[in-house]
Amino acid sequence: MRVLGKVAGFSLLLTLVFTGVANLLPQVQGEPPEETTIDVSSLTMADFTRLGEKLFTGKGTCALCHNNMGRAPDLLALNVVDTSASRISAEGYEGDAVDAASYIRESMTEPSAYVVPGFGKKGTDDQISPMPPVNQAPIQLSQMEMDAIIAFLESKDGHDVTVALPTARLEPAPEPANDSAAEPAVSGETATAADLLMNYGCTACHSILDSEVDIGPDLRTVGARLTTEQIRQSIIDPMSVIADGYEPMMPDYFVDELTIKELEAIVKFLESQNG
Amino acid sequence: MKERRSLIIWIVVLTATAAVFYAIDQAIMAGQGLPLNWILQPA
Amino acid sequence: MPTWRTGLTRPGLRFWAVLAIFLLAAVAAGSVEAQASDTLISSGITDQDLTSPPVTEESVGAPKLGPRDYPNIGVSSRSVVWVVAQLHLFFAAFVLAVPLFVVVIEWIGQTTHDRRYDDMAHEFMKISLTAYSITALLGGTLSFVLFLLYPGFMAFLMRVFGSQVLVYAGLFFAESTLLYIYYYSWRRLSSGNGKWLHLTLGLLLNAVGTSLLFIANSWATFTMAPSGVTEAGVVTGGIWEIMRGPLWNPLNLHRFIANIAFGGAMVGAYAAFKFLSSTTKADKAHYDWMGYTANFIAVLALLPLPFAGYWLMAEIYAYSQQMGITAMGGILAWLFIVQAVLIGTILLAANYYLWSGMSRSEGSKRYDWIIKYIAGVLVLGFLVWVTPHTLILSSDEIATLGGSHHHILGPLGIMPAKNIAVNLMLICTFLSFQLYRRSDKVATVSWEKSGNALMTAIYLVAIINVIFAGVYYGYFTNTVYKVGASVIQVVSTLFVIISGVILDSFMYRNAKILPSRWGQVSERSQYALFALPVAFTWLMALMGYVRSSVRGHWHVYGVLKDASPDNFIPTIGYAGNMMTIVTVLFLLMVLFIFWLASLGETRKPYVEQS
Structure with a gap:
């Protein structure tokens, strides 16, 4: 019985040490992405770009890789609009984008349309991007959310925002557009x-x-x-x-x-x- | 005399080992890491 | 006075060989099945024809759950499932692992005609048997609470896996039957052909047990990296396609090895418990030897574990970079600091036990001088390892830490430094192990000097190589070489381990054996045998938690969203408290089992005739 007590005490003590370590570390809670409910009627462009910034670090999880640690181009340090222009005119670009907004959108929904040299998936010779399309699971940004991110990326370096506010337009449903008559x-x-x-x-x-x-x-x-x-x-x-x-x-x-x-x-x- | 012999053995063995490790290192860096998937390729 | 001989010289090698065969068999079974299904497809018969559910069911996708789809029972549903699932997993890991090495030990006993092995195997089995009924009980409770608290999620899983659950139930029934027959026929089938029949039963038991493990693994990996379904959750593939996700085999291998280490550590604790409470010299000798064997199993299985973990993590990155970063560089990354503390504890305890054990033989005096250096490297490595990793931080975290990098410790916080530390710690542990194995032997081969020179050279070159690869490729070249450098380090470590085992097996052939005195080990050393399972248990809780929570707010990643109130990743402190609750509950139940096992029967001491 004495042995049992000693053994139990020793084990408990060790467990408490581990618990202590876990409690000493910075305590942060990882929230699920917020469901963005926006009152479109009173939305201003400033609100919209702020929403884009929130999505960039939050639900969009862009900042996980697009930061200064070299996993992906650092979008916060780059002048995104100017860079987009040079990408579109770059040799080897085969996407459909014509301006910064459409280039950013294409990068989000078809990341492999243009892979920045050095950032491709390993072994694919920069042909395939490791980035997931953000309009699909698990990130699942809506058209409006992607617009907000584009607005944020355009405005952060002082460029004009070229995407429209969600109230000001009605765009075709993003899903199957093959039924052209409809x-x-x-x-x-x-x-x-x-x-x-x-x-x-x-x-x-x-x-x-x-x-x-x-x-x-x-x-x-x-x-x-x-x-x-x-x-x-x-x-x-x-x-x-x-x-x-x-x-x-x-x-x-x-x-x-x-x-x-x-x-x-x-x-x-x-x-x-x-x- | 005997000490010198063991010193020679030691140097030979050490050089050989280092050479083997060096060759393995080179092979790995040339292939950018052994693809572990060779062993067990999932779907 | 009986003299106890270290019995594991040759059988030790055999143990390894059999373990390797087990692994290969598991892998081969996987690839054969894969090929079989490929053949079916190429011959025009698809998996779908064979196994897919009726069309009407197929057209239905994953449900979209809302907060009201989760019953509220007043306490956090996740916590309830957390505790029950983790307890079930602990016991399941234990009862699946023990028969694996019990069969090997029984076989060693049969081929060496040394009854001690047979007795020990039987005693290991006795502990596992009580644990088995608790496992089943917890498994039933787990499925009950899951269906009760997460009905939408479970309904979806049931639809995806369908009749596979019946296969699982059938295997479970077979496992129970075989387990009881295997245990209760031990005495009756103890001689002649009966023994071989008994060993065959054991082999069957393990085949069924491993299949159970692999099926349960497919459920876990499906929720992390679903395959065989569309993004909307519509089932498109057969059951084989659903099971064979990208993470399935890495997890199979990882859990298989980890279970053995865990099981070894648990029976080690049993032996230590019995050692401390026994009063006769013969009993002490028996349990000292049993503890040594259990520790041997645990450490041998522990050494390849980081590599299996590396593979699993690499596959997670390959499947979804986002998921990989969430685990290693995001909010969960802090947990790897705790992991470092736990593995540090395990390595220190294992090394300490080996050093204490060396005192059993006089031959160990030769190696006393080196232990302080090993201890030094272990402690240094440990400190580098727990230095926090450079993380992606939110503004909250930066505020807590006072900056995104620590200005002095920064360079030690990145992966190359940790890789150097971990590999050196593993090499040191193997050195302790090798010295221990050598401590009661004197080599008689003529080339002993050259052999030792070679071994020393391998250690020296490997250590330099590990440090060089880490420093040069980690700090002075482009980041793309880092991954290659870590492979160099891993290969160096494996090179030391494999060449050490091979060299010693030749060098100590016909070696002169010095007397070992089993039972004369210090009481303090036995506590290392408790530290091991406690740390293992906590570590399993921790890593299982990381594996499960990389899914974030998804039940099934990318397919079925978690809309329950618990769909956030809790703080490390909260998670740590949960792990402690589960670990303490588990340890209490295990102590209860030890106590039960000591009731009724007193071991008939087996005394070797001199």
């Missing part, structure tokens, strides 16, 4: 709610407008059943509430594809559908 209908101010419902395929599952299907709940009476807030929620996060008798199968990517104006147009149209 595109004009969803982009631009003229898109009506009816066009949107057709183009985003709502009519494939829901009874609305001319369609008669019962895969998802009937939307011709939705205004009577749900509040405006609930309608919006059902589009943004379809899995949050599942209507009785239906399978939870509505895709959840509309939140990424719809612009704010489009979403509001649909919501407004649907809330008027009360039988």
Whole structure:
């Protein structure tokens, strides 16, 4: 029994030493990326570039490599706009960019379009970039967030920001743009709610407008059943509430594809559908 | 005499060992690190 | 008065050989399966035809979880899963590892006709058996809490892995059956052909156990580097494609070796416990020898472990640079300081135990002078290693540290300095080990002098090479050479270890054996055998935590987001406290098992006839 006590005491003491070391080190908590909810109506360009800077060090994880430690070009030290111009005109550049903004965007979504010599993946002779496309998992920046980062990179060296604020434009959905006939209908101010419902395929599952299907709940009476807030929620996060008798199968990517104006147009149209 | 002999043995052995290590170093640096994936190539 | 002979000279080599065969077999099995599946594909039959779930299920991707998808039980769900999962892992590692070396020891006993090995193997098995039921209990609890607290995540995993879970359950059943048969038939199948049957049972037991380990590993690696699914989580590949992710084999190798080191350390603690509480000379001698053997196993498995870890980390970088940097250069990087403290403890304890053990034989006097130098190098290496790495810091961290680099320690904080330190510490540990093995022998071969000259030259050149490669390539050339330089260092260290083992096996053939007195080791040295498992346990908790949390706010990296309230990376202090809670719980349960094992049966002391 004496041995047991001694042994237990010794082991406990050693464990406490390790715990002590862990508690002596700087205590930092790693937060998940914040879900950026911005009030687009009152957004100024200064706010937008600040958001870009936050995304650069935060959710975008750009600063993990783009810093002064030599893993990737140090974007904070470089004059990004001037550098972009020389990259586009450089021999061996085969991308589609025409100006700084489109070059930065291309670098973010297709990192291997142009690999800065010395920064390629090992063994690929600078043909393949080790950088992940930032618009895909796990980073998953939205178009607006990428715009904010471009705005930040342009403004930090005193250049004019060439990307537009999110309120001032409606761009085509970034997803499959191969259906060229449908595109004009969803982009631009003229898109009506009816066009949107057709183009985003709502009519494939829901009874609305001319369609008669019962895969998802009937939307011709939705205004009577749900509040405006609930309608919006059902589009943004379809899995949050599942209507009785239906399978939870509505895709959840509309939140990424719809612009704010489009979403509001649909919501407004649907809330008027009360039988 | 005997001491001199062991000194010679020592020098020969040391030089040979150093040469072997040097050759290995050169081979590794030429190949920029042995690709460990050779041993177990995952999917 | 029985004289106890160091019995592991030749069998020691054999142990290594068998270990290597085990590893090779595991690797070969992997590649054969891979080839088999490639053949299937080339002959027009895809994996998918064989194993994929029905089409209706396939079209469904990963769910998008919200905070409401996680039940709130009042305490942090993550902490609950953390404790249960880690406890389960400790016990599982232990019960899977022990039969691995038990079979080897039993086989040594069979071929050398030395009953002590057989007795020891049987006794190791007895401890493992009680632990087995606790493992199963904890495994059940773990799946219960996972399904209860993370239903969305578990539903997705179940959909991805599907019927593979049934294979796991079947293997678990086979493992249980084989384990009990193996243990309880020990006496009955102890002679003649029966012994070979028994050894075969042991081999089967290990094959099943290792398969269990590999399947469970595929779940862990799938969440880190998913394969066989699209980004949206739609299953596109067969089960083999899902299992064979880029991190699977590195983790298999790493856990396989680490389990052996861990298991060895645990039974070492058992032996030390029994040594300290036994009163007769024969018992003390038996448990001293048992502790020595267990430590031998733990240290031998520990030495290649950094290299397996290096491979795993390299594959993580190759899979996702972002993930690699999060682990090594981001917020989790501080944990590697704690890791340095733990491995430093392990190396110091192992070396101290070897030095104490040398006093068993008079032949050790020859080597006394060198120990103070080894100790010096170990301590210096340890200090360089714990010097904080140059990190990517947030403004908070910089404020805490008072600058991004320490102005004096800066040069010691980067990787080349640490690589020099680690490799020198490993070389020193091997030197202690080699001296220990030599301490009771006098070589009789004619070329002893030349052999020693060669060995000294290898040590000398390797040490210079490690330092030179680190300093020259680390500080005076372009960073791209750093990786190559670390390979030079690793190869130098391995060169010393392998050539040392080979040289000694030839040089001490027919050596004169000096008398060793088992049981006459100091009581203090036994505490090194406790320091080892305590540090191992804490280290496993730490590294497992790093492995798991590099995923950040993802359940399945890039596929299924973690929306629970616990989806952040906690502070090191919090994590450290969790690890301590788990370690203390585990140690208490283990002490309980030791106590149980000492009940009922008193060992019949086996006295070697002189």
